[in-house]
Amino acid sequence: MPIIAHGLVGRADLPVPEGLFIAAAAVVLVVSFLALAGLWSRPRLQETSERGLFRLPRAVDAVLGALGVLVFAVTVYAGLAGTAQQADNLAPTMVYVAFWVGVPVASLLLGDIWRLLSPWRAIGRAVGAVARRLGGDGVSEPLPYPAWLGRRPAAVGVLAFAICELAWATARDPLPLAVLMLVYLVIMLVGMSLYGVEAWTRNADAFGVLFGLFAALAPLTRRDGVLYARPPVVGATRIATVPGTTAVLLTAIGATAFDGAQGGPLFNDAVPHLQDAFRSLGFTQGTALELGFVVGLLVVCGVVALVWALGVAGMPRVGRERPGRALVHSLVPILAAYVVAHYFSLLAYNGQDLLRLASDPLGEGADLFGTADRAIDYGVVSATAIWYVQVGALVAGHVAGLVLAHDRALAIYGSHRAASRSQVVMLLVMVMFTVLGLWLLSEANG
Numbered sequence: 001m002p003i004i005a006h007g008l009v010g011r012a013d014l015p016v017p018e019g020l021f022i023a024a025a026a027v028v029l030v031v032s033f034l035a036l037a038g039l040w041s042r043p044r045l046q047e048t049s050e051r052g053l054f055r056l057p058r059a060v061d062a063v064l065g066a067l068g069v070l071v072f073a074v075t076v077y078a079g080l081a082g083t084a085q086q087a088d089n090l091a092p093t094m095v096y097v098a099f100w101v102g103v104p105v106a107s108l109l110l111g112d113i114w115r116l117l118s119p120w121r122a123i124g125r126a127v128g129a130v131a132r133r134l135g136g137d138g139v140s141e142p143l144p145y146p147a148w149l150g151r152r153p154a155a156v157g158v159l160a161f162a163i164c165e166l167a168w169a170t171a172r173d174p175l176p177l178a179v180l181m182l183v184y185l186v187i188m189l190v191g192m193s194l195y196g197v198e199a200w201t202r203n204a205d206a207f208g209v210l211f212g213l214f215a216a217l218a219p220l221t222r223r224d225g226v227l228y229a230r231p232p233v234v235g236a237t238r239i240a241t242v243p244g245t246t247a248v249l250l251t252a253i254g255a256t257a258f259d260g261a262q263g264g265p266l267f268n269d270a271v272p273h274l275q276d277a278f279r280s281l282g283f284t285q286g287t288a289l290e291l292g293f294v295v296g297l298l299v300v301c302g303v304v305a306l307v308w309a310l311g312v313a314g315m316p317r318v319g320r321e322r323p324g325r326a327l328v329h330s331l332v333p334i335l336a337a338y339v340v341a342h343y344f345s346l347l348a349y350n351g352q353d354l355l356r357l358a359s360d361p362l363g364e365g366a367d368l369f370g371t372a373d374r375a376i377d378y379g380v381v382s383a384t385a386i387w388y389v390q391v392g393a394l395v396a397g398h399v400a401g402l403v404l405a406h407d408r409a410l411a412i413y414g415s416h417r418a419a420s421r422s423q424v425v426m427l428l429v430m431v432m433f434t435v436l437g438l439w440l441l442s443e444a445n446g
Helices: 018-039 059-081 090-110 119-138 152-166 174-195 197-203 206-215 234-238 245-261 265-279 285-313 325-359 383-413 416-445
Strands: 051-055 220-223 226-229
Touching: 018 383, 018 416, 059 090, 059 119, 059 174, 090 152, 090 174, 090 206, 090 325, 119 174, 119 197, 152 174, 152 206, 152 245, 152 285, 174 197, 197 206, 206 245, 206 325, 234 325, 234 383, 245 285, 245 325, 245 416, 265 285, 285 416, 325 383, 325 416, 383 416
Parallel strands: none
Antiparallel strands: 051 226, 220 226
16 A cells, blocks of 8 residues: 555544534533633642662663664665565665654653664764763763754754745655665754753754653653653643744644645635646746645644744733743643644554555565565554544543643732733633644544
8 A cells, every 4th residue: 555645544424513513612601711710720630750760771762762772773674676666665664653653652652662772872972972981081071052042953854844844745765765865964963063962952952852752641651761650631831932942832733733734625726726826936837845744834833833933922921921931841742632633543554554564565575474465454443443543633632731721820920810800812722722632633534
């Protein structure tokens, strides 16, 4: 089955109209807001309780890091040496399904596993350890990472990946995709050599930052080698709101929303006009289409950012500033909701194809693990069940965002009445995001 740009599939007829689903979701948010305003009168999540489980052996880092390097190397080799057919080469499915969708979903359950699996972090740590052993005190210290830069490079990286996935057809072909992977690896190695492994991967690595934000919602976290259990979602209150964090989240939400808009008639009606406009400038038909997609992506990201900016602008000031940065952690469950809702079917169906591709990564007829003839079982989950998962994820994510925002507002404003008043605008933001998400699902699934 060819790699599709998004994870939506046709669904069965629903037992209630789509409009009723959207209205019910809005009602759930309003009821949640009223319950929070009436019953949640003091901050409860700013200091979360954690229970230590056990210390993870130091070998876990080395083993999982080596596994990440191995998978990266195999994927790149498949892209460089394997068939040019997307459906029969391991690289596209590994990158756009297992990596881009599977890792965030796993991070929601298990915590920041990408930190352990990241191939560039593993290589950087290994090279650093060897350099320190051989050079001793002669090894120069890395430069201090610029605080003003924050996570802005990661936001640029997320946008670049979204363009590759959703707007640039060439980037989904195995060979160019493998080259892009190597280019990103080189950028990461250079950055880590200048600013240090941890500072760079925590700020400038698009995937390290993004997947780490997903992990903040997980019921598990690791600190100083010890695995801790905690209530789900509340880990988001500990997210460091450094510059660029908002940009990373809004860009990722916008990219996912655009993926849904691509399947609907609104965007399909606009594409020919954009394509004609770029063709009139001298671009080829294919390039004009891709540039039209890029413009569409930027527009959707801009709309998402505008919704958030208007919501923040409508809140009372704290001193001289609006509390936008302090509330940015409430965007994390919204992003998670969009990703789960939009890509659940892609993971459930195309994720199975990894078994076939693992046996024949180059697409040349091999059968390394005896699974080369494994077909996708589309009966593993029904189309109607997918729709309910999508709706449930969107509603739950936005309710979680409301809870996080309300609890932080109580801490910021110091007054139950002032905090509840400030969150009226946040309720409108959440309703808008929910309606947008459900509308996009309905358009793309129709």
